[in-house]
Amino acid sequence: xxxxxxxxxDPDYGERLAEFEARIARGEKIEPGDWMPEEYRRxxxxxISQHAHSEVVxxxxxxxxxxxxPSLKRKMILIAKVQDEAGHGQYLYHAAETLGVTRxxxxxxxxxxxxxxxxxxxxxxxxxxxxxxxGWLVDGAAIKNQTMLAQCSYGPYSRAMVRICAEETFHHKxxxxxxxxxxxxTPKQRAMAQDAINRWWWPALMMLGPHDSDSPNTxxxxxWGIKTKTNDQVRQEFINEHAPEILEAGLTLxxxxxxxxxxxxxxxxxxxxxxxxxxxxxxxxxxxxxRLEARRRAHAxxxxxxxxxxxxxxxxxxxxxxx
Amino acid sequence: xxxxxxxxxxxxxxxPSKPHQAVGSVHAxxxxxxxxxxxxxxxxxxxxxxxWVAPASAILSVxxxxxxxxxxxxxxxxxxxxxxxxxxxKTSHKRSMTFVDYVxxxxxxxxxxxxxxxxxxxxxxxxxxWWVVPASSVTKSEDSPxxxxxxxxxxxxxxxxxxxxxxxxxxxxxxxxxxxxxxxx
Amino acid sequence: MNEQVKQALIAKLxxxxxxxxxxxxxxSEWVGHGPILEEDIALANIAQDELGHATLWYGxxxxxxxxxxxxxxFLRDAAEFHNCELVELPxxxxxxxLLRQYLFDxxxxxxxxxxxxxxxxxxxEVAAKILREERFHLQHTQAWVERLGLGTEESNRRxxxxxxxxxxxxxxxxxxxxxxGVLVAExxxxxxxGLKQTxxxxxxxxLQNSGLKLPLQPGYQPTSRQMxxxxxxxxxxxxxSTARWDAEAKVW
Numbered sequence: 001x002x003x004x005x006x007x008x009x010d011p012d013y014g015e016r017l018a019e020f021e022a023r024i025a026r027g028e029k030i031e032p033g034d035w036m037p038e039e040y041r042r043x044x045x046x047x048i049s050q051h052a053h054s055e056v057v058x059x060x061x062x063x064x065x066x067x068x069x070p071s072l073k074r075k076m077i078l079i080a081k082v083q084d085e086a087g088h089g090q091y092l093y094h095a096a097e098t099l100g101v102t103r104x105x106x107x108x109x110x111x112x113x114x115x116x117x118x119x120x121x122x123x124x125x126x127x128x129x130x131x132x133x134x135g136w137l138v139d140g141a142a143i144k145n146q147t148m149l150a151q152c153s154y155g156p157y158s159r160a161m162v163r164i165c166a167e168e169t170f171h172h173k174x175x176x177x178x179x180x181x182x183x184x185x186t187p188k189q190r191a192m193a194q195d196a197i198n199r200w201w202w203p204a205l206m207m208l209g210p211h212d213s214d215s216p217n218t219x220x221x222x223x224w225g226i227k228t229k230t231n232d233q234v235r236q237e238f239i240n241e242h243a244p245e246i247l248e249a250g251l252t253l254x255x256x257x258x259x260x261x262x263x264x265x266x267x268x269x270x271x272x273x274x275x276x277x278x279x280x281x282x283x284x285x286x287x288x289x290x291r292l293e294a295r296r297r298a299h300a301x302x303x304x305x306x307x308x309x310x311x312x313x314x315x316x317x318x319x320x321x322x323x
Numbered sequence: 324x325x326x327x328x329x330x331x332x333x334x335x336x337x338x339p340s341k342p343h344q345a346v347g348s349v350h351a352x353x354x355x356x357x358x359x360x361x362x363x364x365x366x367x368x369x370x371x372x373x374x375w376v377a378p379a380s381a382i383l384s385v386x387x388x389x390x391x392x393x394x395x396x397x398x399x400x401x402x403x404x405x406x407x408x409x410x411x412x413k414t415s416h417k418r419s420m421t422f423v424d425y426v427x428x429x430x431x432x433x434x435x436x437x438x439x440x441x442x443x444x445x446x447x448x449x450x451x452x453w454w455v456v457p458a459s460s461v462t463k464s465e466d467s468p469x470x471x472x473x474x475x476x477x478x479x480x481x482x483x484x485x486x487x488x489x490x491x492x493x494x495x496x497x498x499x500x501x502x503x504x505x506x507x508x
Numbered sequence: 509m510n511e512q513v514k515q516a517l518i519a520k521l522x523x524x525x526x527x528x529x530x531x532x533x534x535x536s537e538w539v540g541h542g543p544i545l546e547e548d549i550a551l552a553n554i555a556q557d558e559l560g561h562a563t564l565w566y567g568x569x570x571x572x573x574x575x576x577x578x579x580x581x582f583l584r585d586a587a588e589f590h591n592c593e594l595v596e597l598p599x600x601x602x603x604x605x606l607l608r609q610y611l612f613d614x615x616x617x618x619x620x621x622x623x624x625x626x627x628x629x630x631x632x633e634v635a636a637k638i639l640r641e642e643r644f645h646l647q648h649t650q651a652w653v654e655r656l657g658l659g660t661e662e663s664n665r666r667x668x669x670x671x672x673x674x675x676x677x678x679x680x681x682x683x684x685x686x687x688x689g690v691l692v693a694e695x696x697x698x699x700x701x702g703l704k705q706t707x708x709x710x711x712x713x714x715l716q717n718s719g720l721k722l723p724l725q726p727g728y729q730p731t732s733r734q735m736x737x738x739x740x741x742x743x744x745x746x747x748x749s750t751a752r753w754d755a756e757a758k759v760w
Binding site: 056059060063064066067068069070071072073074075076079080082083086087089090093128181185186187188189294297298301302303304305306307308309311312315 | 529533537539540541542543544545546547548549552553555556559560562563566577578581582602654655656658659660662663666746747749750751753754756757758759760
């Protein structure tokens with residue numbers, strides 16, 4: 001049940017906003033039906049639907065390798081992983097639906113190219129090692145965000161993220177296990193793993209979002225308990241965890257400026273190529289067109305299936321009423 | 324106009340001693356299809372022994388805040404025959420992947436009447452949110468051992484979905500303490 | 509177990525595993541491309557289950573001859589695969605995939621129900637384990653056949669086309685392997701002839717109740733698992749491409 005969405009022009013907005021922010025400060029969850037600022041709702045719909053779209057589009061680069069997975073075990077794991085991504089998209093669309101937006105509307109926004117999704121999925125998967133690397137780096141980065149969002153003040157989003165976090169840890173681990181195995185494997189396996197790390201490292205850093213100075217929404221999102229950390233904080237956590245592990249695996253990272261800073265305990269990185277990031281976000285990444293085209297095709301080819309079941313259900317209901 | 328099919332809320336029971344809990348929703352065309360779909364989406368991992376689905380449109384949902392603000396619960400104005408309603412309730416702001424828990428059923432002439440009764444009857448814990456669901460709108464998985472074995476038990480063997488399966492890399496296990504096999508909380 | 513029985517059992521387990529593997533592969537081609545999110549998830553469940561069954565059957569064979577399941581799946585040539593032709597056919601549309609899955613599930617559930625009483629205990633155990641999942645598959649795919657058969661004119665037409673194309677191929681599920689008779693005689697595997705009658709009864713009834721007509725001419729009916737369609741070679745070329753890419757690799 002969509003709640004009451006307050007606008008700054010409402011006479012009681014100031015008072016209600018103060019109550020609302022006090023609830024969040026007390027650690028209460030905001031539930032569907034509760035009062036919330038229209039802007040809170042708008043930001044949530046934007047974030048949650050983008051997040052859902054990312055899961056759904058994210059099925060494509062990895063899904064393409066299910067038919068080429070090199071062992072029974074890897075094939076099984078990859079099907080389960082890509083399936084989880086469908087599940088995560090499903091949970092997230094549900095969370096957004098509690099804010100009064102329909103899945104039909106959200107899909108329309110995705111397929112028409114209006115809605116955004118994570119830039120990372122517009123890069124191609126060129127070899128099998130990309131599958132392990134996506135698990136280790138991309139899911140590793142995603143988990144950082146998801147762990148934070150599991151604390152989110154909006155109940156349905158938080159619950160979806162708790163469920164996703166519980167499932168996602170295996171995605172990260174299977175990837176890490178695979179890349180470390182190949183790093184110690186044959187020369188070809190090793191070269192393949194290194195090449196994949198080289199290609200995915202920077203996009204993984206970028207997927208955590210623009211620098212705080214270019215992220216105008218962040219302060220509001222933090223105050224309303226939607227986010228609890230800034231993009232740069234999350235990115236730093238990600239690098240601190242992953243850089244030493246990758247180096248320890250005997251692989252290198254494609255950043256000549258990368259170094260450990262004793263004073264702060266942080267791994268410092270070189271400049272990120274934000275031109276590339278904005279190009280990909282703006283629709284000009286290597287795979288933007290193909291990804292969207294694949295989604296559109298599946299949607300169009302599934303139309304008759306959705307209609308058939310709707311028709312069957314309608315007829316059954318009529319019969320039930322007639323009886 | 325595209326259809327994604329209607330939305331059905333899904334209630335999953337982890338073990339026979341636990342209540343059914345709202346875990347999320349599925350889009351499906353008809354009641355049995357919704358139940359199959361709920362199983363496919365929400366029993367990919369343990370735990371489950373039973374599932375219920377109900378059309379989202381059939382559910383009366385009211386939060387504590389709405390009640391405090393005097394959301395009116397209109398008693399039925401017609402002389403309706405009482406029917407059965409299932410009552411679900413949320414009592415905590417704790418980190419959780421489920422929403423309301425099943426607390427019991429009662430007879431009432433309308434959902435609003437059912438909620439008023441529920442507020443009087445289920446007083447053991449403060450309610451943050453209520454759901455009232457007409458029993459007639461609920462489709463349930465069969466309780467037969469054969470169905471439980473077939474619908475829910477096999478997920479236990481799919482250990483590759485659990486992080487503990489990837490033993491050699493343990494550095495982050497502590498940071499994400501929950502594992503795939505955990506009960507929903 | 510004497511050598512003749514053992515060889516016959518190895519051949520049978522290989523055929524069982526190959527069926528499941530190739531079917532799982534075809535199902536898995538849908539992952540990310542299903543008609544709606546929920547059904548993408550549902551078919552991915554079936555694909556995982558069938559792949560799991562393949563792994564179990566290869567594993568059972570391995571206990572008899574020490575073979576490596578991954579080598580069997582990823583380094584064996586097309587001519588050595590003994591799956592039926594039905595499972596090789598390209599995935600087609602949603603009707604084609606769901607109907608094939610239904611025909612196969614109906615056969616598999618029957619076969620497993622009988623095989624769980626096998627005199628060869630390890631096979632009986634695996635059959636009982638797999639049967640649990642197959643019961644749900646069958647409920648799921650039965651429901652889909654009914655809904656698509658009775659849904660719209662278009663869904664009925666697509667289902668009918670799938671049935672016309674597959675009915676003859678499906679009959680191969682009941683053609684015994686050469687030498688399977690000895691396994692039947694020993695009570696290790698069920699007699700396919702008997703199962704076929706039950707399968708025909710169930711499927712015919714359900715298909716007709718779903719508004720579909722059994723083809724008057726079943727068309728081509730494969731009779732030997734030595735034969736394959738033109739699709740198997742390319743399916744395996746893709747499936748095995750990574751595993752064969754590095755001849756030195758011991759572990760993936």
